[in-house]
Amino acid sequence: MINGSFKEKKLVDQKRKCTDVLCCIVFVCFMVSMICFSIVGYMNGEIDKMLAPVDGNGRLCGFSTGVEGYPKLWIANLDKATNSPTDMFDWGVCTKECPESVNSTVSCVDTKNVHNCSTPGNSYGTYDLLDYCLPQYDELTVAQQAGYDAMVLEFSNSFFGSWGADIYKARWVILSSIGIGLVITLIYVVLMRYLAAILAWLSIAFV
Numbered sequence: 001m002i003n004g005s006f007k008e009k010k011l012v013d014q015k016r017k018c019t020d021v022l023c024c025i026v027f028v029c030f031m032v033s034m035i036c037f038s039i040v041g042y043m044n045g046e047i048d049k050m051l052a053p054v055d056g057n058g059r060l061c062g063f064s065t066g067v068e069g070y071p072k073l074w075i076a077n078l079d080k081a082t083n084s085p086t087d088m089f090d091w092g093v094c095t096k097e098c099p100e101s102v103n104s105t106v107s108c109v110d111t112k113n114v115h116n117c118s119t120p121g122n123s124y125g126t127y128d129l130l131d132y133c134l135p136q137y138d139e140l141t142v143a144q145q146a147g148y149d150a151m152v153l154e155f156s157n158s159f160f161g162s163w164g165a166d167i168y169k170a171r172w173v174i175l176s177s178i179g180i181g182l183v184i185t186l187i188y189v190v191l192m193r194y195l196a197a198i199l200a201w202l203s204i205a206f207v
Helices: 002-013 021-044 047-051 078-083 085-091 142-156 159-169 171-192 196-206
Strands: 072-075 092-095 126-129 132-135
Touching: 072 085, 078 085, 078 142, 085 092, 085 142, 159 171, 171 196
Parallel strands: 072 132
Antiparallel strands: 072 092, 126 132
């Protein structure tokens, strides 16, 4: 027993040294390279272009020729768009600003499906979300509200739409679960300092 204790003490008192140095060097080089490539890509790339909305003519709002100064997308003919939700962006036009009300003046660029989009009285209240002009529901007519509800319902029943809708509805549950999981993990780490052996065996038993 004394001999065993002496061996354990000797192992504890041994001088520590680095292990897997080569792996550490490779990992550090990888991290530095990833950071450098990210910086170069951010400085020389066009990240905004990846998120830019596309109008009815397939032009990137704010980037393509003819729409350079029109970064936002507005559905100019909401009535026709709600009648065919899958083709709703065919009625989208690039605009400088999202109209705030029915009386707002819209500065936009016509497409093959939308002519004279800047005509006064054609606008409706919208709000800007990632350069998309989304309708202010309360400011729509009864017919437009019904069409908009049908469009949202059809999109929600689609494959990707149902996933997005479910995640949005459960957003607070998901965020709360992440927070609770973080707190439990921190408590577990603190307890490991004092009850390592017990927690280890309990973890094995539960698994």
